[in-house]
Amino acid sequence: MSTIAFVSSPLDRNANNRTKPDFVAERRSHPSTKVLQLAGDTIRLENDKLYTANDATEAEAIYLGEDDVGHAWFARGIAPNETLKPIRAVMIEHLLPKATFSILAQARSLLHWHESHGFCAKCGAKSVMSDAGYRRHCEACGADHFPRTDPVVIMAVRHGQKLLLGRQSSWPPGMYSALAGFMEPGETMEAAVRREVLEEAGITVGAVTYAACQPWPFPSSLMIGMIGEAESTEIKIDKAELEDARWFERAEVELMLNNKHPEGLTASHPYAIAHLLIKTALDAK
Numbered sequence: 001m002s003t004i005a006f007v008s009s010p011l012d013r014n015a016n017n018r019t020k021p022d023f024v025a026e027r028r029s030h031p032s033t034k035v036l037q038l039a040g041d042t043i044r045l046e047n048d049k050l051y052t053a054n055d056a057t058e059a060e061a062i063y064l065g066e067d068d069v070g071h072a073w074f075a076r077g078i079a080p081n082e083t084l085k086p087i088r089a090v091m092i093e094h095l096l097p098k099a100t101f102s103i104l105a106q107a108r109s110l111l112h113w114h115e116s117h118g119f120c121a122k123c124g125a126k127s128v129m130s131d132a133g134y135r136r137h138c139e140a141c142g143a144d145h146f147p148r149t150d151p152v153v154i155m156a157v158r159h160g161q162k163l164l165l166g167r168q169s170s171w172p173p174g175m176y177s178a179l180a181g182f183m184e185p186g187e188t189m190e191a192a193v194r195r196e197v198l199e200e201a202g203i204t205v206g207a208v209t210y211a212a213c214q215p216w217p218f219p220s221s222l223m224i225g226m227i228g229e230a231e232s233t234e235i236k237i238d239k240a241e242l243e244d245a246r247w248f249e250r251a252e253v254e255l256m257l258n259n260k261h262p263e264g265l266t267a268s269h270p271y272a273i274a275h276l277l278i279k280t281a282l283d284a285k
């Protein structure tokens with residue numbers, strides 16, 4: 001039912017086996033193994049298909065898992081070049097099957113973590129990749145480091161038949177979406193929703209319910225979609241965070257979701273969780 005990207009991986013991550021060097025070595029060298037090539041959030045395609053020739057013999061290629069026909073998938077980082085395609089563009093242009101995007105998300109987030117965590121956070125020595133990409137080990141002090149995921153709450157806040165949507169100045173003109181913000185340590189998802197909405201729009205939120213989530217690999221977020229019930233209506237915008245925030249009537253939001261708004265306003269792209277969340281908030285009323 002969902003149109004959002006990154007939520008249905010066809011791969012078995014095979015976590016019990018990826019820690020076994022013999023298993024990983026066999027998968028690296030197997031002729032049927034597929035290897036993605038990424039540079040940042042761009043990916044190598046060939047004839048509008050993923051480029052998957054096997055060069056996983058390089059030790060820094062990361063194991064992603066096994067597909068349903070028994071092929072192993074790896075990913076490795078390459079130097080940027082102008083022939084690579086941004087993952088966002090691949091999504092918008094529907095160049096690849098939707099299930100593939102979960103593989104891209106896994107690959108992009110893991111590669112980014114390795115590229116930006118080459119040194120031990122405890123002692124500063126260079127660390128080495130371990131467990132086929134799911135751990136970095138420091139041989140100087142013995143510390144182990146694990147890939148990170150950064151939780152972000154994203155929330156459709158409603159008051160009766162109205163929805164609170166905002167926009168950032170960096171977004172395409174006319175696009176409004178659900179408010180969002182990074183969770184802080186020691187915070188519940190519900191508390192993060194209430195804090196962010198109060199900070200950014202001055203609105204007090206009462207009841208909060210979980211709706212859905214979406215990995216967002218730019219570079220390594222988990223978007224946690226929530227629906228909040230507003231207890232106040234007077235908006236006070238934090239201009240450092242938002243260019244605008246407004247209450248939209250239900251009928252207007254439906255026009256925005258369908259790209260039929262008379263003033264050209266839109267609500268985020270169907271591949272993003274905000275789109276699903278806004279729809280869910282409207283449908284539940």
Ligand SMILES: [Zn+2]
Pocket residue numbers: 120121122123124125138139140141142143
């Ligand atoms: Zn160390």
